[in-house]
Amino acid sequence: MKWSSFFRTIQAKLIIIYVLLILVAMQLIGVYFVSAMKNSLTDNFTQDLQARAELLSVLAERDLGGSGEGQSEEDSVASLRERVSNLFNINGAEIQVMDASGKVLLTSLSSHADYVGRKNTQTVVSRALQGIRDNEEYMIDEDNIRKKVVAKPVVSGGKVVGAVYIAASMAELYDTMKRINNIFISGIFIALALTAILGVILAHTITQPIKELTRRATAVAEGNFNQNMPVLGSDEIGQLSKAFNYMTSRLRDALSQNEEEKEKLASILINMSDGVIATDESGRVILGNRRASAMLGVHEAQMSGRHISGLLGMDPAEMDELVSGSAASTILQIDPPGGSEEPVVIRVTFTPIHRREFGIAGSIAVLQDVTEQEELEASRREFVANVSHELRTPLTTIKSYTEALNDGALEEPQLAHRFVDVIQNETERMIRLVTDLLHLSRLDSKEARLRIRSSDVMEMLEEVADRFSFQMKQKKIRRKVFVEHGISHISIDRDQIDQVLDNLVSNALKYTPEGGKIDIEARLQDEHTLSISVQDDGIGIPKKDLDRIFERFYRVDKARSRNMGGTGLGLSIAQEIIKAHGGHIELQSELGQGTRVTFTLPLRSEGGDGS
Structure with missing residues (x-):
């Protein structure tokens, strides 16, 4: 654990960096030096062999080229052997002299005496007999000794009369390289040891001020702000000491200011x-x-x-x-x-x-x-409950049919009688709506009772569509009323559900452009629940407004809603009525593609009032 913590200190890291830098530098220098030394020794060795082979080929020309007249082949071979043994004695090397056919005339190694009289078929020999002078290669013999091979042609009178072959061992060269490597490795270890010692000394001069600074910083963290670090120079450590002293002075000022602000804050909170x-x-x-x-x-x-x-x-x-x-x-x-x-x-x-x-x-x-604000809000809700914008729908219907009568429908008795009946019905419904405004307020406060009676679902939806048929014709809006097979009657407060439907159809009519369509559908959601929906293909509602659409007085576009007669209460009133019936209402819409409002009603047993 002690050594583990030591190696995490800056001192250890600096020492390691120094040692690694020296190690990398020595390695790079060593690789370059050894590589250059090896190339130099190898080149010198090769050049020496080339020179000896060239000299031997010149001397062998006299014996192989017929310069010595009256000299037999045995005398020529003896003369060559004497020259090779006296002038070209190379340790660990084999020298062979061959005639023009590649037959070995002599060899300097007695162990290879059986080679005499045989042909040397090596590549360098074949190239030399062809007159090529630069012939050399490396080889490893059966004793695993690396050798350098050189072959030179013997030319007499422009004609190749033989070849000289020298294969010299490179063991001494590699032994020399090994000794040089050992010397270099020893030098690396000595340099690393000296570097480590110097690193410890240098690292101590850097880390000691840092340790002192750490001790004083710990004291500041514990609340002792009267700490000053001695500045011993203008280097980075000295600048750090100056910054530390400046920090402690600023902390003292900040603490004093903080105490002052705390007193001010306490005074503000109290008052x-x-x-x-x-x-x-x-x-x-x-x-x-x-x-x-x-x-x-x-x-x-x-x-x-x-x-x-x-x-x-x-x-x-x-x-x-x-x-x-x-x-x-x-x-x-x-x-x-x-x-x-x-x-x-x-x-x-x-x-x-x-x-x-x-x-x-x-x-x-x-x-x-906010007691007073809540009281004002309650008063506003009560006022809005008594002056509901839903009164506008029957008034608009009465006005439309009255204008139609004035425009000439009065002259057609059958049509006029129908219009008068509609006006009468709408007037009576408006009276009921005014009476029910107070009831809706009580409904909001959970005090009202519903007047439940059995109602024909198809008749209810058709009447809603008829009430808005005139406005739909004016805007050329197509309508569709659909009631799923098996649905006949349902026990509800008919007036209040009519109010919900009127509100939904009125909204659909307002925000559906000319030539659009409005679908009113009734379906069984399950065996205990009836689902009624009003769907249009109008302008739709932005997604960001969907969560707030049922809030009271909330309008998607206030100016547009006000111009069209909306007060922002219609959907919230519809929601309260549906909740009172034990159902729920939801709205789905997509901007530019229309809106679908769906509410559910429980299928009650017929007869009687319900709360």
Whole structure:
């Protein structure tokens, strides 16, 4: 473990770097030096053999070219042997002289005496007998000894009369190279040892100031800011020491400023009109101002240490969602101590406190008294419930049929009678709608009762389509009413479901261009549920607005909706009515391709009112 920690220090790394640099440098120099030395020795060795072979070929010319007249072949061979033994005695080398046919006339090795009289068929010999002078090659004999082979032609009177062959051992050359390598390796080890010693000394001069700086930095981290590092030079260590001293002085200033800001923040928190509660990562209250304690009816000293969910009377799961940031705020109703006053409505907004590398380290809860705002909102909802924009649909129908009568339909008794009946029906339905506005408000507060009666599904859908037939003809919109086989009657509050259907068809009519189509369909979703849908191929709704489309007063395009008579309440009213019937409503739309609104109704047993 001790050695493992040592090798992770800068000192060890510097020593290793020094040693590796020297090792790499010595290796590169050694490879180049040994390679150059080997090439030089080999070239010198080859040149010496070439020179000897050239000299021997000149001397052999006298004996093989017939210069010595009256000299027999045996005398010529004897003369050559004497010259070879006296002038060309090379350790570990074999010298052969051949005639023009390649037959060996003599050899310098007695062990190869049986070669005399035989032909030497080696490539270098064949090339020499052809008159080629540069003939050399490497070979390894049966004793695994590397040899250099050289062959030269013997030329007399422009004619090749023989050849000289020399095969010299290179063992001494390689022994010399081996000794040079051993000397070089020894030098590397000596250089590495000296480098390691010098590395330890040099590394110590660098790491010692760093160790001192580390010790002082640890003291600063523990809160002792009165630390100054001596500056011993202007090098990088000296600049680091200056930076450390500057850092400690800035930290002292920052700490002083932080204390001042903390006092200011405490003063602001005490005098804020909103309540503020700070918690740690476990949800325990660590700070709460005077206003928060007044809102919650708890003394400031009693808030500290309590879990915020218990302090606010919230469900811990809901609290976790708020603190984690998945929800922004919530509305709470706080009963004042003693119960003598009206409940206070408080909006609590949570902001998580993020600490780098640790995630959420706590949260800040801001408490705002929104009692008055909530009362105003309730009044607005009550007003809108009493003045519903749904009154516009029957009024528009009455106006359209009245204009038709004025335009000449009054002169046609059958058509006029039908128009009058429609106007009368729409007037009565409008009266019912005005009466039902108060009922819808009670429905919203879960106090209203539904007037359930059996209704014919096909008749209900056809009547809806007839109520808008005039507007559809004006815009040349095709309609289709479809009721799945097996569906006849359903027990519902007919007026309220008519209100839902009128709203959906009216919306489809508004946002469907001329020449479009509107489909009204009723299907069985399962054996206990009826599904009714209104689908158009109009302009559609952007995807970003789909989640909020059922919110009250929410408009996709406020200017466009207002021009077309919309108030943003139609779908929210329809949603409340469907919920009161025990069903649900959903909307699917794609921009530019149309909208489909579907609501479900439970198939009740016929007869009687339902709540």
